[in-house]
Amino acid sequence: xxxxxxxxxxxxxxxxxxxxxxxxxxxxxxxxxxxxxxxxxxxxxxxxxxxxxxxxxxxxxxxxxxxxxxxxxxxxxxxxxxxxxxxxxxxxxxxxxxxxxxxxxxxxxxxxxxxxxxxxxxxxxxxxxxxxxxxxxxxxxxxxxxxxxxxxxxxxxxxxxxxxxxxxxxxxxxxxxxxxxxxxxxxxxxxxxxxxxxxxxx
Ligand code: ATP
Numbered sequence: 001x002x003x004x005x006x007x008x009x010x011x012x013x014x015x016x017x018x019x020x021x022x023x024x025x026x027x028x029x030x031x032x033x034x035x036x037x038x039x040x041x042x043x044x045x046x047x048x049x050x051x052x053x054x055x056x057x058x059x060x061x062x063x064x065x066x067x068x069x070x071x072x073x074x075x076x077x078x079x080x081x082x083x084x085x086x087x088x089x090x091x092x093x094x095x096x097x098x099x100x101x102x103x104x105x106x107x108x109x110x111x112x113x114x115x116x117x118x119x120x121x122x123x124x125x126x127x128x129x130x131x132x133x134x135x136x137x138x139x140x141x142x143x144x145x146x147x148x149x150x151x152x153x154x155x156x157x158x159x160x161x162x163x164x165x166x167x168x169x170x171x172x173x174x175x176x177x178x179x180x181x182x183x184x185x186x187x188x189x190x191x192x193x194x195x196x197x198x199x200x201x202x
Pocket of ligand 1: 008
């Protein structure tokens with residue numbers, strides 16, 4: 001069984017996220033794709049940062065096909081979550097699964113700063129997508145080869161090209177604050193949810 005894992009703050013989840021998740025699913029024919037909103041310390045919850053409950057709800061309203069599973073494994077954990085711990089936990093729950101961990105190019109390029117990246121690469125294959133015109137697949141391959149030569153040789157890195165939708169959660173929050181339209185940037189139900197809950201408007 002192939003399980004995809006897609007972590008992020010998802011504050012809020014947007015169609016750029018959905019776009020890469022769909023491309024990921026198509027490319028690897030995953031049995032399921034677990035969407036995992038990260039924990040945010042309670043004292044950091046602010047008008048700019050929705051609560052874990054709201055972010056989980058918005059993920060459900062974005063990733064609605066049957067192969068998505070929204071997981072609260074990180075957001076409910078007390079304290080900061082590390083990818084290596086989450087993958088260790090998932091690999092105990094799904095013993096025979098092969099894990100594919102999806103990241104955008106910016107996240108991939110910080111992999112060497114994560115906790116225990118070598119162990120992460122044993123627990124899963126890392127699948128990186130191109131997020132904008134800033135990087136090419138060659139740039140990402142160079143990075144992987146330089147920092148993690150062994151894992152690279154073993155084929156633990158995969159690169160997929162999904163035509164990028166250049167969009168960020170930051171841009172959406174700024175537009176909400178400025179009273180500008182976010183149509184077509186988030187799904188319709190997420191848009192309704194943001195306005196109904198008064199998120200991101202101070
Ligand atoms: P923020 O603007 O608040 O930093 P974000 O839009 O980068 O948020 P995250 O929740 O931090 O969203 O992203 C989760 C993952 O999705 C990361 O791996 C990130 O690189 C990737 N990602 C986010 N937006 C896009 C996009 N438009 N295209 C491809 N990947 C994306």
